Amino acid sequence: MRYHPLAARLSVGLTALGLALTALAAPAARAAVCPAPSAAFISSAPATAARTVALTFDDGPGPFLPAVLKVLREYDVRATFFDTGAHDAAFPSLTRQIVSDGHLLADHSWDHLYPSQVAGGWTVGYLTDQISRTASQQQALTGQSPCFFRPPGGFTDNVLPTVQQLGMSAVLWSIDTLDWQQPGALSAASANSIVAAATNNGGAPHPIVLMHDAKASHEANSVVSPFRGNTVAALPRIIAAYRAAGFQFVDLNGGSGLRGHNTDFSGDQLGDVLATRPDGSLWAYRGNGANGWQGWAPVGSGWQIADAMFAAGDFAGDGHPAVLYRRKDDGSLWMWPTDGAGGWGATRSIGGGWNACSALFSPGDFDGDGHPDVMCLRRDDGSLWLYPGDGAGGWRPWFQIGHGFAGYERIVSPGDFDGDGYPDVLAVAPNGALWLFSGNGSGGFRSQRQVGSGWQGFSALLSAGDFTGEGFPDLLALRSDGSLWDYAGNFTGGWTGWSQVGSGWSGTPLVTGVG
Numbered sequence: 001m002r003y004h005p006l007a008a009r010l011s012v013g014l015t016a017l018g019l020a021l022t023a024l025a026a027p028a029a030r031a032a033v034c035p036a037p038s039a040a041f042i043s044s045a046p047a048t049a050a051r052t053v054a055l056t057f058d059d060g061p062g063p064f065l066p067a068v069l070k071v072l073r074e075y076d077v078r079a080t081f082f083d084t085g086a087h088d089a090a091f092p093s094l095t096r097q098i099v100s101d102g103h104l105l106a107d108h109s110w111d112h113l114y115p116s117q118v119a120g121g122w123t124v125g126y127l128t129d130q131i132s133r134t135a136s137q138q139q140a141l142t143g144q145s146p147c148f149f150r151p152p153g154g155f156t157d158n159v160l161p162t163v164q165q166l167g168m169s170a171v172l173w174s175i176d177t178l179d180w181q182q183p184g185a186l187s188a189a190s191a192n193s194i195v196a197a198a199t200n201n202g203g204a205p206h207p208i209v210l211m212h213d214a215k216a217s218h219e220a221n222s223v224v225s226p227f228r229g230n231t232v233a234a235l236p237r238i239i240a241a242y243r244a245a246g247f248q249f250v251d252l253n254g255g256s257g258l259r260g261h262n263t264d265f266s267g268d269q270l271g272d273v274l275a276t277r278p279d280g281s282l283w284a285y286r287g288n289g290a291n292g293w294q295g296w297a298p299v300g301s302g303w304q305i306a307d308a309m310f311a312a313g314d315f316a317g318d319g320h321p322a323v324l325y326r327r328k329d330d331g332s333l334w335m336w337p338t339d340g341a342g343g344w345g346a347t348r349s350i351g352g353g354w355n356a357c358s359a360l361f362s363p364g365d366f367d368g369d370g371h372p373d374v375m376c377l378r379r380d381d382g383s384l385w386l387y388p389g390d391g392a393g394g395w396r397p398w399f400q401i402g403h404g405f406a407g408y409e410r411i412v413s414p415g416d417f418d419g420d421g422y423p424d425v426l427a428v429a430p431n432g433a434l435w436l437f438s439g440n441g442s443g444g445f446r447s448q449r450q451v452g453s454g455w456q457g458f459s460a461l462l463s464a465g466d467f468t469g470e471g472f473p474d475l476l477a478l479r480s481d482g483s484l485w486d487y488a489g490n491f492t493g494g495w496t497g498w499s500q501v502g503s504g505w506s507g508t509p510l511v512t513g514v515g
């Protein structure tokens with residue numbers, strides 16, 4: 001890894017900038033809107049298509065979760081995670097990442113004790129305490145309360161009356177991969193047996209597949225291994241087999257695919273960069289998911305008419321990222337949806353007067369309504385405004401979210417940078433300090449802190465999601481000498497490292513990351 005001379009001056013520290021934020025709304029605490037509780041145990045995936053399959057991961061989160069999430073992100077597969085409350089409490093960032101990646105979080109009790117391990121067995125009172133404590137923990141960490149409970153070990157004692165009383169549904173499975181029985185080391189035979197079990201659906205059109213991303217049972221590690229590398233190794237082949245058989249991957253709500261903010265331009269789930277050249281051509285630089293490039297190709301022309309361009313997640317609501325751009329001549333903002341495979345839909349105007357903004361970018365879903373939004377830094381008074389997207393290429397009422405941002409021309413969102421489950425904003429102050437403004441998930445900021453200095457040497461900031469493939473969102477920075485640098489985020493608001501990932505980028509008037 002080559003280090004950047006400026007980056008060597010990166011430092012963390014707090015500097016009073018007199019940068020005030022407007023009144024904050026209460027922390028996001030959305031009550032779950034659960035489907036009507038099921039009268040029986042659920043053991044088949046929602047039938048939202050002719051063939052659907054629900055991948056479920058129990059007993060986490062734990063150290064193997066990032067590897068599982070990385071595979072699901074790469075293949076755009078939405079899954080359901082039955083976590084124990086004890087593990088959620090032990091791994092809060094990982095718990096939040098499940099939700100910020102777009103998966104469904106569900107309840108697997110707090111202690112993962114079987115009826116025989118509890119004095120008096122599973123009474124309604126015992127289960128109510130286990131399930132609701134876990135639900136409260138998940139709500140506190142992610143703002144969302146679970147709707148589904150899976151009993152540890154699949155025991156059914158008193159489960160249905162308890163979950164119904166809580167407004168939840170109980171979930172079992174139709175396919176047990178027995179991945180928890182696999183040995184504590186990578187083994188081709190083990191991965192093969194997980195693949196064979198997971199894909200042996202006996203012709204059922206809506207299987208629920210049981211897998212594990214951690215260990216919550218109480219046997220000693222020498223008896224049951226906590227190693228889940230074989231599950232991770234099996235996962236791409238399980239996904240490929242179901243895709244080849246025409247299955248759609250769904251969570252237990254029937255949701256499919258990961259949220260638009262996590263999707264890229266070329267459709268391979270690896271972050272990309274779009275950049276214009278002085279001749280007006282638009283180029284797509286396809287990331288390889290490992291801090292480099294697969295290649296680049298022209299994907300448009302005539303972009304001289306634009307003086308701002310940024311990716312805005314699934315702004316159009318069609319399941320693919322949209323690119324927004326501003327026309328130089330009249331300040332109108334236009335939406336150009338992509339087709340999710342490196343091509344384009346039809347462009348259309350989505351409003352006028354946007355030349356009032358000195359900087360424009362999308363923070364993803366900043367207000368927590370499920371749809372990506374746009375931020376505008378007003379040129380005249382340095383105020384920052386949120387324009388919430390309505391999920392269909394239009395707007396909900398906009399409002400001011402900050403002031404004192406005059407001179408913060410380089411401002412961008414890398415998604416959830418500090419691992420609290422909500423998208424954040426990074427901005428370079430006129431003195432070169434890089435500031436992290438942590439989003440609160442409901443359209444405001446919860447805090448701000450300095451996460452670097454010396455950033456005045458960069459002409460543009462962008463984010464292509466997880467460019468390095470480490471599992472966490474990164475920041476890409478373009479120096480005025482045309483070199484492009486990746487600053488790898490550590491998911492707690494800091495950096496794991498930085499390296500040069502390109503040169504010759506000075507002839508790119510407009511540049512944005514998609515991923």
Ligand SMILES: [Zn+2]
Nearest residue numbers: 058059152153
């Ligand atoms: Zn379990």
